Amino acid sequence: SVNPDLASERQTASFCVEKLTALLDGGTEQTRIRRAVVEAIESDPVFSRENQYFQTQNERYEAAVRKAVHLQKKMHEMGWTENGPEYKYIYRALSGDVAFLLHRVFMRSISVLGSDKQIAKWIPLATQHKLIGSYAQTELGHGTYLQGLETTAVFDTATQEFILNTPKISAMKWWPGDMGRSATHTVVFAQLYIHGKCYGIHPFIVQIRSLQDHSLCPGITAGDIGPKMNFEHIDNGYLLLKNVRIPRENMLSKFCEVQPDGTYVRQGSQKINYFTMTTVRISLISDEVLTPLMKACTIAIRYSVVRRQCKLKPGEQEAKILDYQTQQEKLLPQLAAAYAFHFINDYLQELFNRGYREIQRKNFDMLPELHALSSGFKAVITQHCTAGVEICLRACGGHGYSLLSGLPSLYTKILASCIYEGENTILLLQTARFLIKCFMAASAGQPVPPSVTYLAAVKHRKCPAKNKLDFLSPVVYTEAYQHVAVRLTSSTAAKLQDLIQSGVKKHDAWNQCTVQLVQAAKAHCHYIAVKNFAETVEKLETKAGIQKIMKHLCDLFALHGIFSNTGAFLHDGYTSAAQMDMVTASYLDLLAVIRKDAVPLVDAFDFTDKSLNSALGSYDGQVYQRLYEWAQKSPTNQMSPAYERYLKPLLHNTLSKL
Amino acid sequence: SVNPDLASERQTASFCVEKLTALLDGGTEQTRIRRAVVEAIESDPVFSRENQYFQTQNERYEAAVRKAVHLQKKMHEMGWTENGPEYKYIYRALSGDVAFLLHRVFMRSISVLGSDKQIAKWIPLATQHKLIGSYAQTELGHGTYLQGLETTAVFDTATQEFILNTPKISAMKWWPGDMGRSATHTVVFAQLYIHGKCYGIHPFIVQIRSLQDHSLCPGITAGDIGPKMNFEHIDNGYLLLKNVRIPRENMLSKFCEVQPDGTYVRQGSQKINYFTMTTVRISLISDEVLTPLMKACTIAIRYSVVRRQCKLKPGEQEAKILDYQTQQEKLLPQLAAAYAFHFINDYLQELFNRGYREIQRKNFDMLPELHALSSGFKAVITQHCTAGVEICLRACGGHGYSLLSGLPSLYTKILASCIYEGENTILLLQTARFLIKCFMAASAGQPVPPSVTYLAAVKHRKCPAKNKLDFLSPVVYTEAYQHVAVRLTSSTAAKLQDLIQSGVKKHDAWNQCTVQLVQAAKAHCHYIAVKNFAETVEKLETKAGIQKIMKHLCDLFALHGIFSNTGAFLHDGYTSAAQMDMVTASYLDLLAVIRKDAVPLVDAFDFTDKSLNSALGSYDGQVYQRLYEWAQKSPTNQMSPAYERYLKPLLHNTLSKL
Secondary structure: OOOHHHHHHHHOOOOOHHHHHHHHHOOHHHHHHHHHHHHHHHOOHHHOOOOHHHOOHHHHHHHHHHHHHHHHHHHHHHOOOOOOOOHHHHHHHOOOOOOOHHHHHHHHHHHHHOOHHHHHHHHHHHHOOOOOOOEEOOEOOEOOOHHHOOOEEEEEOOOOEEEEEOOOHHHOEEOOOOOOOOOOEEEEEEEEEEOOEEEEEEEEEEEOEOOOOOOEOOOEEEEEOOOEOOOOOOOOEEEEEOOEEEEHHHEOOOOEEEOOOOOEEEOOOOHHHHHHHHHHHHHHHHHHHHHHHHHHHHHHHHHHHHOEOOOOOOOOOOOEHHHOHHHHHHHHHHHHHHHHHHHHHHHHHHHHHHHHHHHHOOOOOOHHHHHHHHHHHHHHHHHHHHHHHHHHHHHOHHHHHEHHHOHHHHHHHHHHOOOOOOOHHHHHHHHHHHHHHHHHHHHOOOOOOHHHHHHOOOOOOOOOOOOHHHHHOHHHHHHHHHHHHHHHHHHHHHHHHHHHHOOOOHHHHHHHHHHHHHHHHHHHHHHHHHHHHHHHHHOOOOOHHHHHHHHHHHHHHHHHHHHOOHHHHHOOOOOOHHHHHHHHHHHHHHHHHHHOOHHHHHHOOOOOHHHHOOOOOOOOOOHHHHHHHHHHOOHHHOOOHHHHHHHHHHHOOOHHHO | OOOHHHHHHHHOOOOOHHHHHHHHHOOHHHHHHHHHHHHHHHOOHHHOOOOHHHOOHHHHHHHHHHHHHHHHHHHHHHOOOOOOOOHHHHHHHOOOOOOOHHHHHHHHHHHHHOOHHHHHHHHHHHHOOOOOOOEEOOEOOEOOOHHHOOOEEEEEOOOOEEEEEOOOHHHOEEOOOOOOOOOOEEEEEEEEEEOOEEEEEEEEEEEOEOOOOOOEOOOEEEEEOOOEOOOOOOOOEEEEEOOEEEEHHHEOOOOEEEOOOOOEEEOOOOHHHHHHHHHHHHHHHHHHHHHHHHHHHHHHHHHHHHOEOOOOOOOOOOOEHHHOHHHHHHHHHHHHHHHHHHHHHHHHHHHHHHHHHHHHOOOOOOHHHHHHHHHHHHHHHHHHHHHHHHHHHHHOHHHHHEHHHOHHHHHHHHHHOOOOOOOHHHHHHHHHHHHHHHHHHHHOOOOOOHHHHHHOOOOOOOOOOOOHHHHHOHHHHHHHHHHHHHHHHHHHHHHHHHHHHOOOOHHHHHHHOHHHHHHHHHHHHHHHHHHHHHHHHHOOOOOHHHHHHHHHHHHHHHHHHHHOOHHHHHOOOOOOHHHHHHHHHHHHHHHHHHHOOHHHHHHOOOOOHHHHOOOOOOOOOOHHHHHHHHHHOOHHHOOOHHHHHHHHHHHOOOHHHO
């Protein structure tokens, strides 16, 4: 039975939840396929996550391997293929709790970096799981800066082999997933040396464990890097190479080859490879970043209408905590952000598909823009969503802090997304470099890519809003965001030029502007996200019920951004103090409006109880019952040796015998 | 041997580290005593935290009990007493990793709430550990709002007993530490009923486990609430009471008594009790909040001078990441905040000691101010330090994400401080209520407590700064903070009055202002923290070397607050856009200045390697070596059954046999 405090929230929905779900999925057919996959996965006990919060790292690893192996059978059984429409829902339905993800990266890197011959040899082996692959790039002392990697691969003409070594401890491979305990092979990135000359970083296929008994190969030291904040199911590993010899054919050689006599040959353009790297940043947004935020919103909002605390009005029942303005101010902007980023993700996916088609036609013009957008949005979305999940966790008080709420694991997992696939600050500076370059070009009257043409456009010098309702106009707030993005970019470009003209060296000048460059890059992405949300809402004109609530969310997303960052908008007087008070008034009004639809808005994300795996967030809202039932299953309710060993002697005053 | 990249940082210190350590400790004698305690604890293998990151929740609990029991012997052996000068360092030296903390709360609650007779009976039993106590207040469905607790205690005149019950699941006691597995007794807070009439919440001593064999007493259901984000060493518990009878004498009766015939008698003033509760919020700041931030700063800053990444200047060696402005901007404000909060903590401790003396003289005048300060600062400091630890963690990239860095456990532990002992938003609203009240009083010309007299003072309407150096004047920035605090308080008071005058009911009007009230409360605390830091620096005139660097940190703390919240200062034109650009310039300049002393500034915190328990933060900076050594000890490097069960059949294509 559904908790009546939750049930009542659903009776007053201003829109049809099922229609919104279909919109999010991209159509009713997609919803149907997704639900079928979820149903098939969740009804299979091997994929259960029921005891996850009680398991050790070793148990989590074992379960993930078991699931990965079972998934092979399941896919066969269900007729699912890697190219089928179901595929994208499988990983999500498993909540990523499965091994061999790096095996896929291993395969992709061979497909992208390998010669036809190499692809023909290795891909079938990998597909049939006659080996388990990994991808060994990051080293203990080297991450972002690939040129700094220290592992060496020296070509030995006599034996036609490469000799791989880890010259010092900072060169040890560190972090590669699936490598700590599972992988038999890996792609090692190493500095190539031929006849004593260094040719830079190249990829090599290296076998690390025996296919017979899984023992480490000669010259290989490898293992697991130990406990992490999350990803306990993944065996992130370390790898030390000592005079490991591999045949010449094992250097992935689509773009560079070493001929038998040691001649080094470069061939083709690596730009497609570069594009692939860029695409990864976009592809992770949906499953690794948006889904966790949507889950956290679902859990925290459902809990906030079931939890009652203190009295809002004297003499009445204790109030639902979502009725407090401060609670609304914590949760509802996160909900709006989840929708905003869902729509910007759609936009980016589409843009990248278009980019891919262009690149296949050998038109690489879009590459710099795509790189800037993927870097910036990866950073902005991961940062925003990580903060959002943390807010949801904290908004649930003590119960949010229990692993059983599901929120801690969502948080500790999403946090990693700020670091992997490009550390966020570094990515934002990539975007900033593009912005500065385009700003200079636009200022000089040169053409620039579509997403940055606004940098050259002259707009209102003052915000035209006259009352708080004017701030519910997308034109008004979108232009405000645009103005801020232009101001931050142009002022930083000016500072940079001033420094250089005053004699500061270019790299020093750049470093002295980086704090502000990061601000400019964020403002650029924020502007595009707001503009895209507003445009998406406009296109919903045929879906009246949904359009209205989406408009409210879009307004909230935009106004929350202004309210939380008033200085950026006030700075040069574009927005006046009186207008900022209007923003605040409109923003606070919106909280009360959206609060009414909060539960239907998270219901539309359509998470099953099993996928939320949360004692606080289930569809029926039976929070306390579930917390109690789950706690009783905890291993901490087994007998502890601590009683006989320490408590009993203490209580019986026989401590001296200890 | 010390990593040369770290060693070089120490050679250029602008001040004497040992002198700063003594200042932080409150004198060289205190430093001596602290180090002696640390040495005694850390040289004892029972207190080792060496394998902590590899242990399960059960193992952590067992170790904490072991340590607690061993601590009794240790204190006896060392001649340490609870009233001795060493005592405050013991818990810190153990990093809080010890059981029976609630046993102390149990004792304190009897001392404060019990009659002389009850104290005489129970305190000796507790002191000699003939029982283990806990403190059962929070319920599954009730936290902050004590009046909402649902557990009942019905007085039975016939048997002279109270009958305790958990009437429904939301009334189950939930969270009490030491109760899940250890405690034999607890203080239960329950609604007192006599002859069918409810007299509100009262405390009762209840035995829950047998002193003979530790089995649960009749009518008691109790256990552990399961996994949490941290505090794995504590057995937070649940408790269900079913017709549990306790003698009349077990109601703690210093302030209220039930006489044999059921007559309810109230006696004395509970104000001292109330003061004690308030004091707890201050007492936790040092060990639970400041120490973790100082540790996180130590780890992240030492790591940031050892880690090299990318080139700052073409052709040079890769740069120390602390040389990047963006890295400085992440870490150095956290370092400044650690110092700022250390000094405000000193200030609050002193104020509370004075308050205690006044209250003992039956002068309760200071109570409202102390309550407002303790609530506000508990919230502001926990929030700021939690965010600071997270920034430190993220600033260490992938290695920060490993448990071996020590940063994840610092983060997951300090996060709880935002929730326990009063949820932060609720506390800030308590402070805000005091501010609004004082503002109204001051506006009406009535006297107000010292910390809020500024609300009535008329000050400059414009910031007088003329160039960026003016913003290094404490008068200039302190007045800016004061101005913002006054503006936010007065404008919210005005909004509140407007709403009420327009017919909105008082409680609704309050709720509609809470987002802004929270801002006002934060601004008030921030102002006091800045002012106190500036005053502390001024008093250091006899310590020239230290004064100079402390002045820089004070400036950084103040300017970082302005830079991160420009809107508050720009809003009514108190600060102009041109002045804000000066703030930015001064702020960024300061980063480069303080960066030079960053390592000595964290060295002064004087943490031993064992107390940091971090592969990244050790004094010698041998990061990579230590990560590798520690990882090898991880249980994830033992043989896993996953190979025989799943990997081997997969690789050998014998999966069908699974």
